[in-house]
Amino acid sequence: MTENQPFNAYKGLSESEERFRTLVTATSDVVYRMSADWKVMRQLNGGNFLLDTGEPDEHWLQKYIHPIDQQVVKDAIDEALGKKQMFRLEHRVLRADGTIGWVLSTAVPILNESGDIIEWFGTASDVSGRKATEEALRQARDEAETQRRLYEIVAANTPDLVYVFDPNYIFTFANPALLKMWGKSWDDAVGKGLLDNGYEPWHAEMHEREIDHVVKTKESIRGEIAFPHATLGKRIYDYIFSPVVNAQGEVEAIAGTTRDISDIKENEQRKNDFISMVSHELKTPLTSVISNVQVAQKRAIQNNDTIAAGMLERAGTQLGKMTRMINGFLNVSRLESGRIQIDHQLFDLSDLMKEVEDDAAATMLGHSIRIEPSPEIWINADREKISQVFNNLLSNAVKYSPLCSTIYISCSADNDFVKVCVRDEGIGVSEEDLPLIFERYYRVKGAEANHISGFGIGLYLCSEIVKLHGGSIWAESKPGEGSTFCFTLPKN
Numbered sequence: 229m230t231e232n233q234p235f236n237a238y239k240g241l242s243e244s245e246e247r248f249r250t251l252v253t254a255t256s257d258v259v260y261r262m263s264a265d266w267k268v269m270r271q272l273n274g275g276n277f278l279l280d281t282g283e284p285d286e287h288w289l290q291k292y293i294h295p296i297d298q299q300v301v302k303d304a305i306d307e308a309l310g311k312k313q314m315f316r317l318e319h320r321v322l323r324a325d326g327t328i329g330w331v332l333s334t335a336v337p338i339l340n341e342s343g344d345i346i347e348w349f350g351t352a353s354d355v356s357g358r359k360a361t362e363e364a365l366r367q368a369r370d371e372a373e374t375q376r377r378l379y380e381i382v383a384a385n386t387p388d389l390v391y392v393f394d395p396n397y398i399f400t401f402a403n404p405a406l407l408k409m410w411g412k413s414w415d416d417a418v419g420k421g422l423l424d425n426g427y428e429p430w431h432a433e434m435h436e437r438e439i440d441h442v443v444k445t446k447e448s449i450r451g452e453i454a455f456p457h458a459t460l461g462k463r464i465y466d467y468i469f470s471p472v473v474n475a476q477g478e479v480e481a482i483a484g485t486t487r488d489i490s491d492i493k494e495n496e497q498r499k500n501d502f503i504s505m506v507s508h509e510l511k512t513p514l515t516s517v518i519s520n521v522q523v524a525q526k527r528a529i530q531n532n533d534t535i536a537a538g539m540l541e542r543a544g545t546q547l548g549k550m551t552r553m554i555n556g557f558l559n560v561s562r563l564e565s566g567r568i569q570i571d572h573q574l575f576d577l578s579d580l581m582k583e584v585e586d587d588a589a590a591t592m593l594g595h596s597i598r599i600e601p602s603p604e605i606w607i608n609a610d611r612e613k614i615s616q617v618f619n620n621l622l623s624n625a626v627k628y629s630p631l632c633s634t635i636y637i638s639c640s641a642d643n644d645f646v647k648v649c650v651r652d653e654g655i656g657v658s659e660e661d662l663p664l665i666f667e668r669y670y671r672v673k674g675a676e677a678n679h680i681s682g683f684g685i686g687l688y689l690c691s692e693i694v695k696l697h698g699g700s701i702w703a704e705s706k707p708g709e710g711s712t713f714c715f716t717l718p719k720n
């Protein structure tokens with residue numbers, strides 16, 4: 229300010245400074261004064277956010293405004309200048325600490341008596357926090373949207389049925405495969421319950437109870453069901469309902485997937501029928517071969533032909549093995565078609581164990597079998613089938629453990645259940661295989677087990693027989709440390 233300036237101008241300026249001071253004290257935000265054409269920043273109080281400046285500054289744009297936003301700032305200034313209207317813009321700034329921040333900047337023109345702009349007064353508030361939240365939200369929304377599109381494409385293109393229920397059994401999503409199966413459009417089907425979508429009352433009721441179960445336990449549920457397809461007729465489906473748990477730990481929805489397994493089932497049925505037919509066909513000639521071998525063996529003994537008698541004896545043992553295999557297959561096919569009956573009878577389990585021991589002593593010569601002495605235990609079960617379970621577990625123990633090792637059998641009972649365990653010192657079963665060995669046709673793969681023959685049906689039959697009795701069966705084992713197979717049976 230020089231002394232030869234006209235008094236009015238001096239007065240105007242000091243008034244401006246006065247106004248500026250008032251603004252600065254009234255607000256904690258950034259306050260600034262700009263020349264009429266915005267070329268020079270006359271003053272800036274940065275409020276600990278931007279660098280203060282008391283001196284006129286022509287390079288304020290480069291100094292304070294983020295390069296990306298410099299053009300928009302200029303455009304907004306031009307517009308405000310052109311219309312002599314308020315300048316208002318949200319833009320990025322370079323903060324005093326060198327970081328990038330966001331401000332909402334507002335400036336008003338100060339006019340003289342003739343309506344010309346003499347300068348601009350502005351304030352800017354720090355909106356970096358809000359911007360960061362907005363940005364995070366936008367990113368989250370973008371990610372959610374990408375994921376939604378991804379799942380939508382997966383769900384739209386799978387032949388499996390994909391759907392979502394709310395906890396009130398209402399469909400909130402159904403993929404195109406499901407809509408096609410129903411023969412309905414999205415609008416016809418979504419927002420409706422099971423009955424409205426054509427499920428029979430017993431079927432709807434069943435799924436509703438399953439949904440209740442998923443909501444209550446927060447665990448998935450799996451089942452198999454036959455259901456009419458709109459065009460393909462009756463099909464068999466395998467389905468899984470899974471809980472969708474929210475941040476509060478509550479089940480807010482139930483996601484379901486269903487797969488058409490009719491073809492798999494049909495193939496399985498064909499395979500079972502084939503195995504059953506072959507086994508039946510083999511049984512008749514086998515029975516005849518066995519009886520002939522037995523007669524020939526007797527003759528050989530009578531004729532003191534020890535060599536022939538020995539050979540026929542070994543043939544008989546192998547024929548016995550074959551018979552057991554064929555019976556195993558026949559039992560599987562009977563089980564599959566629900567033709568296995570449990571004939572309950574009251575018998576003493578310790579007596580059965582004694583029988584098993586005597587048989588083992590005669591046939592399992594390479595191993596020592598130790599049966600823990602047990603008092604009489606009377607149970608109501610199918611004696612023949614329980615004997616089969618015993619024999620399967622025992623012959624596995626022999627098969628999968630080295631010669632001369634010991635097999636221990638124990639039996640205990642409480643008021644309601646008996647528990648039988650067969651322990652061996654054999655090759656054991658790995659943790660991954662343990663849950664699978666009771667499945668039909670499952671055999672452990674590996675150098676040790678590969679050369680041992682079998683079809684993977686023994687344990688499956690054991691488990692089905694025990695289950696049909698209302699008991700349970702399991703195995704505990706570590707590779708190389710032997711295995712213990714146990715089963716329980718209700719006494720009555």
Ligand code: ADP
Nearest residue numbers: 624625628656665671672682683684685686687
């Ligand atoms: P199989 O013996 O004819 O293969 P099983 O159903 O009886 O069929 O047994 C399934 C699988 O479980 C076997 O292949 C074997 O790998 C494993 N297994 C069964 N019993 C034992 C055992 N006592 N020790 C180690 N592995 C066993």
